[in-house]
Amino acid sequence: MRIFQFSVVCSFSAILTACVAGQDVKQDRPIEQAASQISSSNVAYFKTLKNERVDSDPIVQWQNIGPGMSGYNEELWLHPADANVMFMAPDMHVAYGSWDAGNSWQSIQDHDELGQLMKRVLDIEFSRQNPNYAVALDWNGWVYESVNQGKNWSKLAELSPSYKQYGVDPYDPLAFKKGWYDEQIGMRLSDLAIDPNDDNIWYVGAGDFWNVKENHRSLKKPHGNILTYADYGYILKSIDRGRTWQKISKGFPDNLDVGEIIVNPLNSEHVIMMSNHGLMHSHDAGLNWETKANGLPHNMPRDLSYYFDKASGEFILYLIDQTQYHADGKSITSSGGIYQSVDAGLSWQDITGNLAFDLSQVSYPAEIWRYYRAIGHWLGIGTDKARKQFPTLPTNILPVFNRIAINPNDKNEIYVSYNKKHDRTFGPGEAWRSLDGGKTWNVVARHGKYWLSDKDAEYWASRNNPSDANVEFSHVQAYMDDHEEMEGNRLLEVNAKGEVFLSIAQQTHKSVDKGKTWQQVDDVETAPNSDVWIGRGNSDLPGRIMLLDTGIQHRRLLTSGEHGVWETVPLANDNNPQAVALRQIEGQAQVDGMYSISTIAVHPDDPNTMYIMAWRQAHKGQLRRSTDGGKTWQNISTVLETSTERNNRDGKIIQGPPGMLPASNSLLIDPSNPDTMFFVNERDAFSEIYRAPRREPTKGGYGFMKSEDGGLTWKVSNNGFNKTTSLRRLALDPLNSQVIYAAATGNNGGLYKTIDQGEHWKKISLPKQIKSVNNIYIDKQTNEMFISTGRFYEGNNEEGGAWRSADKGKTWHKFFDAPMVLQIETSPVDPNILLLNTGSQMRMDRQFMNPGLYLSQDNGKRWKKINTNLANSDKIIDAKPDPHNRHLLWASGWGSGWYVGYIDGANNEPWFTSK
Known part of the structure; x- marks a missing residue:
């Protein structure tokens, strides 16, 4: 070990x-x-x-220079007793820990191994006996332990079945080319629990319950989707801190998908499990199970949490029961909601209160569309048919919630949230809160066009609900203000101090005032309204190509997938003189920006003239130019296009939206004749964000491309290359x-x-x-x-x-x-x-x-x-x-932004010192 x-x-x-x-x-x-x-x-x-x-x-010693997050954060784990200790697992194969309440973050991965350990963590749990002891589960099905609050980890066991048992070798090129990409292979497990009374005893549940992108429940699929890269039908138990394991599957359905395991803190023999087959109980420490949930209308739990007061022994469970939709003439009614149990989950009481809202009073076209998508999915009729069949908007409707969290210091302070981008749900805002145990609820996380317009202030006032936007973002603020809450929230947690955390779009947010206001906690702005940021070290940004020699002494240009182009700003920082401040010059900070940059060049005679290209998202296939140092950008030519045809996994040609373009690299400009430009389109882009094969271009092509008129027109020039090179x-x-x-x-x-x-x-x-x-x-x-x-x-x-x-x-x-x-x-x-x-x-x-x-x-x-x-x-x-600067090195991570490294510390001098 x-x-x-x-x-x-x-x-x-x-x-x-x-x-x-x-x-x-x-x-x-x-x-x-x-x-x-x-x-x-x-x-x-x-x-x-x-x-x-x-x-x-x-x-x-490399420093992550961000920007913070700028990718999707799947989970946040908070130490139950120490609010300074927290961990996050963004989606780009990184994992970070903080021991100063999120002011700074460090990678918790082993930088000297193969890159497989903890590259995407699914769960982290803490001992209630020893505050320094923690356990983690990653998506390989590997389990780890830490004895120093997660600063260091050691691998204990590989719990998932072998790849070859299922006929899939993720490193087999043939399997890869059939579509088994590395983020979709591995017999995934879903949940980890530690007995709060004995940290020698652990439980692990099989499944992929929290995969909100793929696992959508419906009337036809009440148990969700069965995914090829997850394992199902059992739990695992260890009584020796993960050294040996017992597999328990007797009485479980083959497609059992485990979402949460909670050991009753008053009785370790009683274990409660949330699954796609309902709420289950074991009264013999996990060996035998029964389904029991009196009072739940559907027993289709989406999330399960609890409140425990050790001094009084009060133990209360809280649960989200899947919202179901029912035809009611030309409209829809709903059932399900939020429930509470004071007898360890044997019986349940409805605390949904006034959580349902009047959709007919909400003049929010994006939510109306999401509503029809949600009911169309549940009923299996599709969005358009749902709109035609049920034209009357409901006056008392529930969305589909998928997260619940309780203030550990106040059992009546409850939060619920949904993910409107990836789940089949709808609803104004990103999160709702009750301060009275579920009697009344308010929308407490609000941003975007709708809330800035104050359209329905009268309706929200009738609910005693504020109607202003109250969520702060960093460089994506203008972008988020211009959209309709379309990015989705991934997580919901409350720490030991009662501070609440969300992850809206690609930022982490914290509220210290019970949801009245939310601040992003990923980046520090160097001065108010400067739009110059220093990351805190938790970047999930897909870093791409860096252009360091830009014709301007202190300007380095750093490109990214999904967040455009950034430039360095030579700004002294008293706390950390070697910190690198960055400004986004293309991307979300611009109106209609280009996001996923594949290549960049600067005019050899004019450093304020820059060219960029993108292979996905906005403006893909365009050559984009700025002549004012990145203040404004225009597309000057369409270089690449693809057809709507693509091969599915069976090799058949099917129709679909235009696919990802070839990855473009090495945009170069002839210094002796700047009207002449070149770049290459990579056929096998093995180091890109998505390694899936691209579609054959219908305009442009793979290989070498050349322009002789400043990028306005292009030709493919492959004389001398093999067709498949x-x-x-x-x-x-x-x-x-x-x-x-x-x-x-x-x-x-x-x-x-x-x-x-x-x-x-x-x-x-x-x-x-x-x-x-x-x-x-x-x-x-x-x-x-x-x-x-x-x-x-x-x-x-x-x-x-x-x-x-x-x-x-x-x-x-x-x-x-x-x-x-x-x-x-x-x-x-x-x-x-x-x-x-x-x-x-x-x-x-x-x-x-x-x-x-x-x-x-x-x-x-x-x-x-x-x-x-x-x-x-x-x-x-x-x-x-x-x-x-001979003492300075730069690096770009596949999913961790950019880094700066100083040889021998460079005497603690700033990065823009030339020597």
């Missing part, structure tokens, strides 16, 4: 003769032998890297912009060269073991070429590594050995400083033991692993030394 802390010369006529569309160009003479620059000490080091865990050198990155020769190099992966991968700006391409001969080139980089000071090699799905260990050439690609020398090197770049300030990025292959039988980042300060003679504090250490998308 390990505890982890968290250039080839050829004539133009020869190329022209050899270039035939769709065929490979004959290569230069083969390189018979590749010299090695790997010293004997490094040979031993690389062997160790492949076979044993190596701890990171503390020479670099995937071009990943480009590099311009710094001495001759007619010469371009292309790194290619997949079939017929390798390194390609053009001497006529892409009209014709020729494959460069490389050492015979190289089958795929992931990146090409040319040092502008030394003109040395660096390539990064290794395949993501197939291949062997010898294929991968970092190679250099000092003679334009005639000879190559390997100087770093790893199965898959994604990128290597030198410092523009000091070419002796090299930053290298390694990844993990998608192979169960061949895993590199030490993925992540490596630093050399002596031109590659010696290396240090430098993953400390990286949350996505196995999924670094981009990593570069700073162009002005």
Whole structure:
């Protein structure tokens, strides 16, 4: 058990003769032998890297620079006694802990392992005997324990059945290509509980109960959906802190989906379980079960929580019973609601109170549409038919709630919420609250157009309900103000101090005044109304490509999926002089912004002119330009489009909305003729957010694209490439912009060269073991070429590594050995400083033991692993030394935003210090 802390010369006529569309160009003479620059000490080091865990050198301590969250946070776990201790599990394979009440966050993952541990946590529970002891369950079905309040974790057990038992190998390329993406594989478990009277005793429930995106109940499917990547029909029990487990399935339906297990704090023999088959009880510590819930109209629980006063022994359960919809002439009635039990769940009383509302008094078109979607789904008739069949809006209707939380200090303070984006529900606001035990309820989390308009102030006043917007956001404030509560809330929790937490859209919110106001707690604004932010370290942002040399000394441009483009702001910070302040210059902060950026470039003669492209979401396939430093943006051309046809998992062609575009990379501008621009469309985008195959473009295409009129028109130029070759990155020769190099992966991968700006391409001969080139980089000071090699799905260990050439690609020398090197770049300030990025292959039988980042300060003679504090250490998308400061490094995480790292701490100087 390990505890982890968290250039080839050829004539133009020869190329022209050899270039035939769709065929490979004959290569230069083969390189018979590749010299090695790997010293004997490094040979031993690389062997160790492949076979044993190596701890990171503390020479670099990475700082997550955010922005905070900016992705969906699935869960928040609050310590039952210490309000300073909390954990969150956003959806991009990261997990964070805070021990200062959320003022700062740190990754709780092991930055020195394969990237599998705790990459998406599903539950964290705490001992009631020992406040330092905690247990966690992740979506692999793996269980962990911590003895220091979650600062460090150790893996105890793998509880899920093996992948192969179910015929699915997530690392099998064929299974992958059929659609078994890594976020959809694994026999998932859903809930973890610790006996409050004995923390040696644990329970785990099978299922995927909380998957609100996929698990929608209806009249035809009262038990929800059965998902291929979850396991069902049993619970597990351990009496020795997770060392051994007993599987209990007798009497359970095969599709039992467990949502919550609560051990009665007054009697450990009594265990209460919420499931898709109702509320169940065991009176012999989980061995045998019965269904019993007197007073619940449906016994279809959506959430279960409790209040316990240890001093008085008062134990009260609270439950949401699934809302059901019933035809009533031309309108609809509802049943279900909120219930309370004072006898440990044997009988229940309705505390729904006045929670139902008059939809006919709510002039909110978005909610009317969501209402018809909800009843259409429940009745199985669809939205349009529901609108035609039930045109009269109901005057007393309940939405579908899915979360409930109680103030641990006040049994009468109750909160309920729903997720209007992902669940089939509706309703004004994001959360409702009662201060009188359920007699009366108010909407307490309100934002967006409807509440800002104050349209129905009279109706809400009749309910004694405020009608103003009361939720604060960070950089997405303008975007959220312009929308109709469309993003959804994911969680609802109350801590030991009575502070309430939500996660609306892609931010975490806290209320310290019982829901009167809500503040985002992910970012700190450097000054009021500045729109300059410093993240708190809990970023869930899909970090993409970074452009560091931007023509402006202190401006670095950082791109992202879903949250546009950010620029650094050189702002001194007294509390942390090395903190990086950021301003969003494209995305939610703009009207009609571009969100998922795939590539970026700056005009070589005018740093205020910038170009960006997106492969999904708003403006995908467009070339977008700003001529005023990012203040305003316009689309200047449509470069890519896709058809509505796509292949389903059975290989059949089906119709659907236009799909995701190819991933565009390496947007370059010819410095000698800025009207000439280039980029590549990647066929196999293995490091993108979604690795699903893209649809074949109907405009544009895979491969190399070129414009000669400043980006207004584009053509595909693939003469010399195999049809299935995937071009990943480009590099311009710094001495001759007619010469371009292309790194290619997949079939017929390798390194390609053009001497006529892409009209014709020729494959460069490389050492015979190289089958795929992931990146090409040319040092502008030394003109040395660096390539990064290794395949993501197939291949062997010898294929991968970092190679250099000092003679334009005639000879190559390997100087770093790893199965898959994604990128290597030198410092523009000091070419002796090299930053290298390694990844993990998608192979169960061949895993590199030490993925992540490596630093050399002596031109590659010696290396240090430098993953400390990286949350996505196995999924670094981009990593570069700073162009002005030799002590500064930058990195971009697949789902954890961006990072800055200071070599040897850089004397605690700010990032914008040039030296």
